[in-house]
Amino acid sequence: MLELFHAAPSYYSMVARLALAEGGIPFTSRLIDIHLAKQQLSDPYRALNPHMTVPTLRGPDLLLTDSSEILAFAAAHAGDAWCDANGALAPAIGVAVQAHYAISIETLTFSKLLASRPLLKPLVKRVLSGLSRQLEQRAVHTAVDPEALRAKAQQDRDRLQTLTATPAAETLAAMRAQVRLYLNGLPPVPDDQWLFGNRISSADVVVAVLLARLTMAAELPLLERPDLQRWWERYQRRPAVQAADLWTRFQRRRFMAALVEARRTPILSSAA
Template sequence: MSTLSGQRPSRQGEHMTAPVPRLYHAAPSYYSMIARLALIEAGVPFEPVRLDIHRRKQQLDPDYVRINPDMTVPALAWPGRILADSRLILAEAFASLPASAESEAWVDKHYAFPIEELTMGRLMATNPLARRFFPRTLVSIHARLLTLAEAHPDLAERYRHRAERFAERIETFDPSAVVGLFAHRLAEAESLLDQLDAALADGRSFLDGQAYGPADVVWTVFLARMRFVGRAEAVTRRPSLARYEAAMSARPSHHAADLWTKLHPLRMLRQLFG
């Protein structure tokens, strides 16, 4: 698989005898951040394989489609076994931790929120270039998926199914409606932050009250995304939430997992044109 070759295995896995899974991910991908943070916090060794999902669009390569038919990142692959979704990876990473009902409820709330509509909604609402460029990119990828379906009959159904998803995204990110879309999603995010702040008001260190777990992973990444979309004050003006965010961001895993709290133009340019 030459186009999807891996980087050097994580040093965490040097003394392991079992096969080390490969994590297919992209640095700026929100759900890749969840997978990276979950695996690092749980101490699960992995070999990172970075995909260029912007310029080269490696997530559409036939080799990767055979790994993850949804053509998304992340995906965690062992020989004969693949977890092609960040929530599955999250559950696998913390499989040995007894799941509390409260923690599971927080994870459910997180995954019910359409994070892309907040992220791209903000970029398109505030940046005329993004408002022009992103819809055109979606249209281009939609056309490419249909072309790939013709070129690879064995994967045609998968490519056409993904093309249908992109048709929906083209409609969702209509430039004429994106300002309202962002305002709506931001209001929903603020409501979730209110709920988080209330839950943390008892001074607990973690969302399930006992130990760092899956709920802490997803909401740490969500809070980083609030900063990414320029709404840091939505976190800092809520005292309990501000305390929690400070504690989570101080953990070594926050840096190790490369959680983006702002757009990194130079890193994006290197990926696009390097």
């Protein structure tokens, strides 16, 4: 049985869950706490995923440490059930998926938060700077892949630069423009079709998760095209959406329950 290490509200965890649900691929859920306990930074999880990110999909002779890899795995498993199997459509689907991954969802959501609550900026600086220092210190005192820790520390410094070097309102405006451009660049969608035909594709998966997060962040007005609005209404009725626990609003009780469940998750560097 496959194991998916993920976090309930995590954007890229939702990409993985929806891809697996749409692909009809069963898995055992392994929730981890990336917010308070920061289990993704623990040594056991780092041995599993050196990037120290979620999601991670593990199985016999399988270890995928990025949502894009899990998405490709699901598409391959789905075969002709997805439009990705159509050689004529695959390049355009790939472009849509890659362009989606060029959008920093974290930058969009955090810049909106900082634009509306500028007093949080010192807190963001303190948290990210502290995480970076802790990772650098751990790198000095470990013989096990210290470069991965240093890379993660640099990533936190880069995040800090992105979120604080430019006024949050300017960053938010740029992110909104990028998202709007991406959505407007998707192909026209007839009311009886999905993004690339009469079957779903990898692009449908990532666009659905993007729109779920835009809904959650009160940014769905960026979806201006009526055909895509109707597509989104139809997509939300797919059984995989509920199976994937696709968040369109913050669920406090669900969030807290997931944190409690995460404390019981066994994190081992190899499959049992």
